Amino acid sequence: xxxxxEVLRLVGAHLGSLASKDLKARCADxxxxxxxxxxxxxxxxxxxxxxxxxxxxTKATHEQWALARRGQAAHVQSLEAGIRVIRHRLxxxxxxxxxxxxxxxxxSACEWFQKTxxxxxxxxxxxxxxxxxxxxxxxxxxxxxxxxxxxHNLDKAQLAEAEWRERWEAERWFLQADGxxxxxxxxxxxxxxxxxxxxxxxxxxxxxxxxAKHGRYVLAARVRFPHRGQEWADRVEANRAVAYRxxxxxxxxxxxxxxxxxxxxxxxxxxxxxxxxxxxxxxTNADHLAAWRLDTHGNPIGRPRRFFYDLSGNAxxxxxxxxxxxxxxxxxxxxxxxxxxxxxxxxxxxxxTREKHGRKRRFRQLISGMPTGKLRARLASMADAxxxxxxxxxxxxxxxxxxxxxxxxxxxxTRKTTRHDAASIAIGRRAQGHPIRRRTTPPRxxxxxxxxxxxxxxxxxxxxxxxxxxRIPGPRTRSVPPDAASTRATRxxxxxxxxxxxxxxxxxxxLLTD
Numbered sequence: 172x173x174x175x176x177e178v179l180r181l182v183g184a185h186l187g188s189l190a191s192k193d194l195k196a197r198c199a200d201x202x203x204x205x206x207x208x209x210x211x212x213x214x215x216x217x218x219x220x221x222x223x224x225x226x227x228x229t230k231a232t233h234e235q236w237a238l239a240r241r242g243q244a245a246h247v248q249s250l251e252a253g254i255r256v257i258r259h260r261l262x263x264x265x266x267x268x269x270x271x272x273x274x275x276x277x278x279s280a281c282e283w284f285q286k287t288x289x290x291x292x293x294x295x296x297x298x299x300x301x302x303x304x305x306x307x308x309x310x311x312x313x314x315x316x317x318x319x320x321x322x323h324n325l326d327k328a329q330l331a332e333a334e335w336r337e338r339w340e341a342e343r344w345f346l347q348a349d350g351x352x353x354x355x356x357x358x359x360x361x362x363x364x365x366x367x368x369x370x371x372x373x374x375x376x377x378x379x380x381x382x383a384k385h386g387r388y389v390l391a392a393r394v395r396f397p398h399r400g401q402e403w404a405d406r407v408e409a410n411r412a413v414a415y416r417x418x419x420x421x422x423x424x425x426x427x428x429x430x431x432x433x434x435x436x437x438x439x440x441x442x443x444x445x446x447x448x449x450x451x452x453x454x455t456n457a458d459h460l461a462a463w464r465l466d467t468h469g470n471p472i473g474r475p476r477r478f479f480y481d482l483s484g485n486a487x488x489x490x491x492x493x494x495x496x497x498x499x500x501x502x503x504x505x506x507x508x509x510x511x512x513x514x515x516x517x518x519x520x521x522x523x524t525r526e527k528h529g530r531k532r533r534f535r536q537l538i539s540g541m542p543t544g545k546l547r548a549r550l551a552s553m554a555d556a557x558x559x560x561x562x563x564x565x566x567x568x569x570x571x572x573x574x575x576x577x578x579x580x581x582x583x584x585t586r587k588t589t590r591h592d593a594a595s596i597a598i599g600r601r602a603q604g605h606p607i608r609r610r611t612t613p614p615r616x617x618x619x620x621x622x623x624x625x626x627x628x629x630x631x632x633x634x635x636x637x638x639x640x641x642r643i644p645g646p647r648t649r650s651v652p653p654d655a656a657s658t659r660a661t662r663x664x665x666x667x668x669x670x671x672x673x674x675x676x677x678x679x680x681x682l683l684t685d
Contacts, residue, residue, distance in 0.1 A: 172391045178371075178380055179417065179426065183344030185374055186224060189216055190345040191313050193232045201307025209233075220374040223360045227348045239309035247304065250297040257290045314342040334421070341419045350412030350432065357406060357413040357432075365404050367393035369428065394428050403430055437555055445511040445560040451504050452513045452599025454569070454591045455546060458482070460496055461591035464507055469605040471581060475592040476503060490545070497550050501557050512559060513602030514550065515566035562602040572607045573597030580609065 193212055200208055209229060216225035260274055265283055269275030277283045303309070312319050321328045322335055330338075348360035356362050362370045369390040370383060378386045396403050406413055416429040446467065454461040459479040464472045478499050480492035504512055547563075554561050573593035581596075582588040597607045 175390045183346045186345035187343045239311045347416040349414045352412040361415040450511045452595040454594040461595045463595040465599040469600040513562045516563040564601045569597040570594040
């Protein structure tokens, strides 16, 4: 309805201006922020909105400031890693080769000279960032730094100035409120009934727009939540806390409502119970997840599975691709009856710097494009709802040892095993506590009689594989007669110790008579 859209625009713009002022005041406080300053800011916002809107604004401001501080710390670590690598490579002779653990010297004197200049640039940049961090200064933009930079590149972004202005204003609006348990339908500021009726508590300056009691505005439109709608309805009917966010999509010209709530942490099950039905090892790659199911003994079962995703496009598309791939993985795990998924505990934060990998631009793009952090967070939250445990293992040498010990043995004429499939087996076996190396026949020098016999080991599940082989009475082909045990002591030996019987010819004793 046009009336509803006009009210939402006015409320969002008014609260957005208050949020911008509050963020400016919080950034000005820096490290000197205290409870008294927070209370003073909230009182000032309450006079222009309401106490609940003021609480939502100040909480969002604190979260944004804390996020900027974490990004600042990550920037300092990245600069320190780059400076450390440049100093190491400058200390080496020009042209010296590197090793697997450390890069070598630069290829030419020209590159060496350019890197000395870049070292000074990074050192100056690090000094500035450290000074900002020590002083408590952060640099944040409500609406997003990327969208702000798009204003200077409208032709490249294929946007008109009016379109960009509409997106900029919509991103800076503030229409979100945290819930509170015990209150009606779990939220007093933005209230949504189980039937989908939405009502908003209007700020004090816009109270004349109310069409309901107690300064509220009821929207004519109804909302519904296709995803987890029944769970949301149960919480609303029980008056449990639900947080809402109303935002406007300028591309589609539609308004949306997001509902969120906090899920209590589940109890951690013992590792032995999680691995009782086997495990699924997952190898994370730039464009797909390679998975293979293992039994309780660490042996692969069935065929490997791959779950592809496309990380091109905007952030929403990338997040949807990761979410869909994980959904398919979890559904497969449920169909198999497996209660645990093993993944690598990957972190490329210290490996993404271009100073370490030099000219390997495609390799840097590869590791930068792997959504390790987002995938791990998404998988943990989604697996919690399906009662599947997530086991993080050490990623060291899983791809190398998996390809060395598993890629060739499990390949067949009709199935080609890739390096990623073999790595998933290595990850699953490491989660189970098994060695990655396969169980094979001992070397010839370590077999019985030293090159004298061939052995074929029984399967781990074979009963009595460690005991002696049972004796079967009766005549057998190519075997000793049944009464060999009684005459063994008086018989002439047929073999020589340490030499195969087919390589020694022994003549039996002859009875000489007249």
